[in-house]
Every structure is written in C-alpha cells, then in structure tokens.
Amino acid sequence: MTLSRIEARAVAAQAEPYGRIAVVGAGSWGTALATVARRAGREVIIWGRDPEVIEAIRDRSENPKYLPEVALPDGIEATTDMEEALSGAQAVLIVTPSTTLRDICAQMRPHLAPGTPVALCAKGIEARTGLLLGEAAAMELPGHPIGALSGPTFAKETVLGHPTAATVAFEFTYHDRLEPSKSPAARLAISMSSESFRPYISDDLVGVEIGGAVKNVIAIACGMMSGAGFAENTRAALITRGMDEMKTLAENLGGRRETVTGLSGAGDLTLTCSSTTSRNMSLGTQLGQGLKREECFDGKPVVVEGEVNSVSVMDLADRIGVTLPICEAVHAVLHEGADIPRTFRALWARPIEAEPKGMGFQFKHPFGETA
Template identity: 40%
Template sequence: MEVPIAVLGAGSFGTCLAVLCARQHPVRLWARSAALAEAIERDRRHPGRQSGLVIPKPVSATSDLATALEGAAFVIVAVPSHAVREVMTQASRWMSPNAIVICTAKGIEFETGMLMHKVLEDVLVPSQHARITCLSGPSFAQEVAQRKPTVVTIAGTEEKYAIEAQAMLSCPWFRCYSTDDVVGVEVGGALKNVVAIAVGMSDGMGLGLNARAALMTRGLAELIRLAMELGGRLETLGGLSGMGDLMLTCTGDLSRNRQVGLGLGRGRPLEEIIAELGEVAEGVQTTRAACRLAEKVGVELPIAEMVRRVLAGEATPDQAGRALMTRQLGREYDPDRP
C-alpha cells in the first residue's frame, strides 16, 4: 500500500533514502535551500555529490516544510545532528500525530548532551515519543545510491514502530534489522565517527596497520563503555550500528570523518579540510559533545579525548598518539572501571 513519505534533508543520505522509498511510495524531499529544491525538481538530479543519481518522478522536492509533511505517514529526519532540534521544532507544527519518525542523524547535542532520540522527544508532543525510531549502521550514501547491498539497524523504544519502518525501507539491496536498544544504536552511530577521525590521523601519519587495528579495537571499547553507562546493551555494540559502522567508517575512504583524520595526520589545517569536504563530518561536532557527556557520567574515553585535543589545537596528532601509547598500564578489560 502506498503511503506518503517526507524526507527532511536533501544531502547525500537524505536524497538516497528518498530515491529508495520512491520505489513504492510518493516521497516529498525537503531542502532548506529553495534553489536546491528547484534544481532537483528541474533536473531530476542532485547538483552535489550524488549528481549521478537519477531522482524519479515519485520524488518531489520542496523548500516548504508544511508541504513536505502534509499527510506523511513516515518522516525521515536526514539533517545533520546539530540541526535536528531546529528543524524538528518547526516540523512539529505540521506533522501528523500518527507519523513514524525515522532519524538518521548520528551525533550528540553539545549543549544538552542528548542523543538524537532525546532531542526529538524534547520537541515532539508526548503522544509521538513512542513513534520515534533511529536508523544506523554501515551505509555510505554512494553505495546505497548504486544499489549495492547495504544492511542497517533501526531502533525504537516501542519496537513495533521500528518494525513498521523496517518493512517500509527494506528491499532486495537495503536490509534492516530491528531492535529496541535505541541508546546502543545511537551511541555506536555517534562515537564511531570520533574513532574514525583517530584512525584517519594514524593512517595519515603512516603509523601502520597494527596501530589502525589497535585504535579500532580500543575505540570499540569506548563505544561500549559509554553506551552501557547510558543504558545500552553490549550485543548492540557488537552489531551493525556498533562494530559494523565502526569498521566501515574507519577504513572506507568515502568516510568524511576518516578524511578529516587523514588530513590532520598529514599536517593540514582543520578549516582547510572541512572547506574541501563541502559536507558535514559529524565527528568534528560530536567529539566535544561526547567528551563532555563522558565526563558528566564518569566514563573514560581516552581516544575521544585525544581527538578533541587535536581538533581544538591543544595537541598535534603525533603528541596525541604518544600520549595514548604512554598512558598508565592496565588490564584490557576491567569490569570495575567505567
């Protein structure tokens, strides 16, 4: 059965999801820029990174939120994490009370330390909270656009709504698993970007594959520690939204966060790297927020803290690497240490 779908955010991933959903449903793709919406409508292509992706007629682009949201049964939130509160505060005025929300933003709000589902709960009415779901996992937009096999996780505190979203999104080249562990899925999706910057720095400095493996493994330990302290489950971090997304983002050169790290490791200024990317690298914003949240709940994130120091200009990548290698020795796993 066809149902109207709204996709908020016409970046790489939002556009790819709009095309994915349009195979069976009418989709309205919201772009903040009127010029971008007009270009998509006129040319049936995205003028940015996904310029090779043909946008079919079931997708209509608009810069008007009310138009995008009218009667939508599913609302896919595909804006950067720092824009979720602003966009969804406006969107809440026009959303159907029965719409299922699918958030793809991967980050932590700096001012509040909130994960994205908590930000959404903050701006939506209580009756809509159960319908909030979060999509995460190893999913480069370019490969989704090319219909290459992609497998992700969708989480909802009321899993029946995650299952509805799972059924709507899944197709022969895009498979979703469901879970009720929203915290685990969101922490994995947010913090893996920070670890990817660290791995990129190591690779940029030519420190080798041993160092890469160590950073990914100890980075996963940081994902697990923070997620479990916040109420997430261990098995989630060993799944697609934890280990899976971490592996992809740390090693795949399509990763913007990895590209930030590579540039820093090669001695380039952060501002120059960001300008060249042209799109948001979520890990840059998330690093400060994750470190602040970890300090608040009493969890050690040494890799994230070193990335924070490099991004803030308080240390060079070389100094950060040396600091990690000369930390106090200890057990690999200590159940009594957060």
C-alpha cells in the same frame, strides 16, 4: 529458499508498511534514503532549503549538488515548504545535520499528524547538553515515537543499489512487544526494504545512537594515524578499543553492549574507519599529514560530523563520569591545539589494563608519563 517452521511462524504476522514517507533534508544521505523508500514502493516527498536542489530532484530526478551524475528514481516529490512535505506523511525521516535538530523539529511540530513516528538519520550527541539526539527530539516532539535509522552506509553506494544493511531502532512499548508487527521499528523497516536495502530491527535506541555518534570520532583518530604514516596494526587497535569506548558509553546510559557489535556500531565503525570516502577519516588523514584545519579539503568549509561530535561526546562522558581515552585524544587535537604525535604517544602509554575490564586491575606503563 524454503523457510523453516520457526521462520514461517515468525513472518506470519507481516508488518504493514507506511504508505507515505517524508524525508526532511535533501543532502546526499537524505536523497539516498528518499531513493531507498521510493524503490521500496512508497510514496516519497523530500524537503530541503535549497530551491535549486529541490527543483533538480523534482523535475530532473537528480541532485547534482550532493550526488552528481547519479540518476534518481522517478516519482520522488520535492518541496521547500515544510507543511507540504509533512501533509499526509505516515512516517518521517530527519536527515539534517545534528546541530540543526531542534530547529528542524520546531519547524515540523505544527504540521505533524498526532503520533507520527520520526526516525533520526543524522548521527551525534547534542553539544553543551550532552543529550542523545533522540532525547533532544523527544523534548521537541512530545507524543511522537522517536527512533533512528543507522548503519554502515555511504550515500552514493546506496543510491547505486549496492547491497546495503542498516538498523531501524525505536524503543518498544508493552504493546509493541505483544505485537511486534505493529511497532514503528518493524513497520519502518518493512517500508524501506528492497532487493538492495536490508534493514534490521532493534529496540535499543540508546545503543544504536551511541554507535552512530562515537564512530565518527574514532574514524578521525584512525585518519590521523594513517596520515601520520602508521598502518593496519594501529588502525585495528583503534577500531577495537574505540568499540570498547562505544560499549562503555552505551552501557552506562542503559543501552546494551551487544548492540554496539551490530550494524550501527561495529559495522558503521569499520566502514567509516576504512575509507577516505568518509569525511571523518579524510579529515583525520589530512591533519595527520600535517595540514592545518583551515587547509583541509582544499580550504573548503566542509562540515565533518565527528569534529562536532568530539565535543558533544566529551560533554556526555563528563556528564555521566566515564573515561573515553581515544575520544579525549581526538578532542585534544581538534579543540585544544594538542600535538598529534605527542597525544597519541601518551594514549599508547596509558596504564596497562585488563581485557576484559571485569578482571578489574591496571598497572602503570613503564614508558608512561606518570610511571
């Protein structure tokens, strides 16, 4: 395909890829991102705590614990030693659960070369503080550009080479705007690009992080309604109004509403709310079918990010004084023992609002509790 004159000028200053990338976290998504980087031609080393997982990746190019029956590309180095993992790394991807972020950053700090960019690939908001993960990481890793890699991505599909797109976001400095090709966002995007993996570049880290955190909570809501026997009308309404909650939160924190309509917002939200491959959707579905939390996933202790995020999202909403009705409903069911049918009936009977909000009025719902 022939480039237009504008496109030709735009690609004239090509970004230089990072030569060596460290992936911190050897679960399914960490392994998938290591695979993406390796297929893109990078030197890749992955760090993990489990010696058996690390041995399988290093010696047999597989991760049977998290990605069974999936072949990984040759040449991915693997280690349980953080110093070894970060030695010579030009960029780092953190792909560990959001609850462990500060601990992981503290382990990394002594071994990172000055100015090495760090991209967060977990999604969430820090519990209790209500801080975005990027804010928490910046506190622990001063002097390092902090960004995020986020989008509609299931790990297994990514490893299998299904065409996948994601967003790489870092805040842009003055110099990044003068020379975008030298920005961490552009360089990391180029570093991860291959025939099947297509990154987009953003300077709205706040908007990207909000999308990744809130979509997990909305997916639980969709699962609850699906499990309770409701169909596509309900799911479409929850996705759309859930996106509005994401926009509200992002905008109040200095992000852009338009970011939430992109891959890291609408794209990720749609994927996560549409398939029980998502643990968030799956948890909601099981709860909607009447299972108790301890009975879900056949009683296995499965970590569901949206369950954790439902607390941290509400911490953040309370801190900045915004109302997120769907997130509040999910939090009430998961953590306050609220009844699912009653909770969602109350959600549907909230005051009738204008869309768009700029119209600035609402009316009592005739079937609402306060009518």
